[in-house]
Amino acid sequence: xxxxxxxxxxxxxxxxxxxxxxxxxxxxxxxxxxxxxxxxxxxxxxxxxxxxxxxxxxxxxxxxxxxxxxxxxxxxxxxxxxxxxxxxxxxxxxxxxxxxxxxxxxxxxxxxxxxxxxxxxxxxxxxxxxxxxxxxxxxxxxxxxxxxxxxxxxxxxxxxxxxxxxxxxxxxxxxxxxxxxx
Numbered sequence: 001x002x003x004x005x006x007x008x009x010x011x012x013x014x015x016x017x018x019x020x021x022x023x024x025x026x027x028x029x030x031x032x033x034x035x036x037x038x039x040x041x042x043x044x045x046x047x048x049x050x051x052x053x054x055x056x057x058x059x060x061x062x063x064x065x066x067x068x069x070x071x072x073x074x075x076x077x078x079x080x081x082x083x084x085x086x087x088x089x090x091x092x093x094x095x096x097x098x099x100x101x102x103x104x105x106x107x108x109x110x111x112x113x114x115x116x117x118x119x120x121x122x123x124x125x126x127x128x129x130x131x132x133x134x135x136x137x138x139x140x141x142x143x144x145x146x147x148x149x150x151x152x153x154x155x156x157x158x159x160x161x162x163x164x165x166x167x168x169x170x171x172x173x174x175x176x177x178x179x180x181x182x
Contacts, residue, residue, distance in 0.1 A: 002033060004178055007069035009039045011076030011087035011112070011123075018113040018148045023075040025159050029171040034178075036073075039065050041090040052097035059093045063102040066094050071178035072108040072136065078116075078123035088130075095134055103134045107181035109174040111144035113152070119145025139177045144170050 008027075012019045027036050043058045045051070055063075066072070076083055094102040110127055112120030124145070131138050144167070146152070151162045159167050 002179075004034045004070045004182065005068060006030075006034060006036050006071045006073050006178070007039050007065055007106075008036050008073045008075065009041065009087065009090065011041075011074065011084045013042045013084075013086055017077070018115075019075045019077050021153070021157065022111070022113045022146060022148075023073065025153060025157060026073075026075075026167065026171060028158060029168050031175060034175065037065050037069060039090075041086055044086075044089055044093055047089050047092040047096070049096070055093075062090060063094050063100075066102040066106065069106060070182040071174075072103070072106050073174070074108060074110045074112075074127060074131075076110075076112045076120060076123055076127060078112065078114055078120040081122040082126045083123045083130075087127075091130060091134070101134055103131070103136050105181075106136055107178045108136045108138045109170075109177065110138055111146060111170070113146040113148040115148050117147050119147055121145045137177075137181050139174055142166075142170050142173060 008023050010017065010019050010023050044062065045056055076087055108131055110124050112123060114120050128138055151160045154160045
């Protein structure tokens with residue numbers, strides 16, 4: 001059986017992040033041939049093109065984790081109708097220098113949770129635009145704008161009954177997407 005390692009990039013640094021919790025709960029819905037690497041982005045320096053020739057150890061680690069993955073899962077909050085700066089910084093680091101784009105060709109899924117009823121729709125649209133430029137085939141349907149409200153999780157932190165059918169369907173489509181594109 002093939003093994004698929006998924007690089008999970010959470011766009012939130014907050015200790016009790018809704019999106020970290022969502023990412024961990026989603027991992028439990030995947031088949032046994034999928035494993036996950038939580039990609040750390042909180043220790044990256046701000047991107048500066050002057051550093052392309054001599055990247056920091058953190059940037060080298062980031063690019064290595066992305067390169068080793070067979071797929072990408074972005075789970076991000078929405079800040080001011082876009083993606084968080086820390087996520088954009090990580091994307092920029094792993095796409096540079098020109099011609100050394102670690103994201104290139106990696107199949108991706110995009111989702112996010114928010115207390116607002118439209119979830120993270122605007123952030124996801126901006127992220128999809130960036131990923132399209134970087135040649136990242138991104139699952140288009142179903143879209144997953146998750147409203148973080150009571151019932152999203154059960155008492156054990158798993159996806160709750162009210163959202164399980166939808167999120168399992170999303171995971172199933174993402175699994176097929178990764179297998180098709182990796």
